[in-house]
Amino acid sequence: MQLQDVLYSQGFGTRRVCAGLIQHGLVAIDGEVVLDAALNVQTQGLRFTVQGQPWDYHERAYVMLHKPAGTECSQKPSTWPSIYTLLPAPLRQRPQKGAVQGVQAVGRLDQDTTGLLLLTDDGQFIHRMGSPRHHVPKVYEVTVKHPLDDAQVQRLLQGVVLDDDPAPVAAAACEAVSPLHLRLTLTEGKYHQVKRMVAAVGNRVEALHRSRMGDLELPAELAPGQWRWLTPAEVESLMRRG
Numbered sequence: 001m002q003l004q005d006v007l008y009s010q011g012f013g014t015r016r017v018c019a020g021l022i023q024h025g026l027v028a029i030d031g032e033v034v035l036d037a038a039l040n041v042q043t044q045g046l047r048f049t050v051q052g053q054p055w056d057y058h059e060r061a062y063v064m065l066h067k068p069a070g071t072e073c074s075q076k077p078s079t080w081p082s083i084y085t086l087l088p089a090p091l092r093q094r095p096q097k098g099a100v101q102g103v104q105a106v107g108r109l110d111q112d113t114t115g116l117l118l119l120t121d122d123g124q125f126i127h128r129m130g131s132p133r134h135h136v137p138k139v140y141e142v143t144v145k146h147p148l149d150d151a152q153v154q155r156l157l158q159g160v161v162l163d164d165d166p167a168p169v170a171a172a173a174c175e176a177v178s179p180l181h182l183r184l185t186l187t188e189g190k191y192h193q194v195k196r197m198v199a200a201v202g203n204r205v206e207a208l209h210r211s212r213m214g215d216l217e218l219p220a221e222l223a224p225g226q227w228r229w230l231t232p233a234e235v236e237s238l239m240r241r242g
Contacts, residue, residue, distance in 0.1 A: 004037040011090035068224035073108035115210035116218040135187040139212035142182040145204040152201040160200035
C-alpha cells in the first residue's frame with residue numbers, strides 16, 4: 001500500500017493532507033524520515049510516526065476505553081463532554097463508507113455510568129456485540145442505596161417486568177458482593193436496564209460501573225479516561241462469544 005494511503009486509512013487526514021505530511025518530512029518509519037508519498041510499504045507490523053506521534057497500522061480499529069463519569073457516548077453531546085474527545089484525532093477521523101467517520105461506540109453507557117466501553121470502525125463487530133440474539137454477557141458493579149437482601153437477588157434472577165415490556169427481564173447472574181454492592185450480569189441492552197431492574201425490586205442505583213464484556217475485563221491499570229487497543233486474541237474471543 002502506498003504510504004499516503006496508509007496514513008489516510010489510519011485517520012491522519014485526506015489523501016492530499018497525508019501526502020503533504022510525508023513531503024514535508026513529518027513522517028518516519030523505523031526512525032527514518034520518508035519523503036516519497038507513493039512509496040509502497042508492507043502494512044503488516046508497520047510502525048511509523050507522524051509529527052513525532054507513534055502509530056501502529058491497524059486494518060480495523062478495536063479499542064477499549066475506561067469511560068469516566070460525566071461524559072456522553074455521543075458525537076454531538078447535549079450537556080456533558082463527549083467520550084470521543086478522550087481519543088486521539090486519528091481514531092476520530094478514520095475514513096468509513098457513507099456519512100459515518102471514525103470509531104463508534106459499541107452500545108452506550110449513561111453519562112453517570114463508568115467502566116468498559118468498546119469502540120470500533122467494524123460494523124459487523126458492532127452488530128454482533130450489540131445484538132440481543134448473540135447474548136454477549138455484560139457485567140455491572142452496582143452500588144445501591146438500600147442494603148440488599150436475598151429476596152431482591154432472587155427476583156432479579158427470576159425476572160422483573162419493566163414498564164415498556166410485559167415480558168419479564170432476568171439477570172443472567174446476580175450476586176450481592178456486600179450489603180450495598182450488587183454484581184449483575186445481563187445479556188440484553190434495554191434502555192436504563194440496570195437502573196430499572198434494581199428499581200423494580202425496591203432499591204435504587206447510586207453508582208454503576210461496567211467491569212466486563214464477554215471474556216474481556218476492564219484492566220485495573222487502565223485509569224478513567226484512558227484507552228488502549230484490543231489485542232487480536234481479545235477481538236477473536238469477543239467475536240466467538242458474539
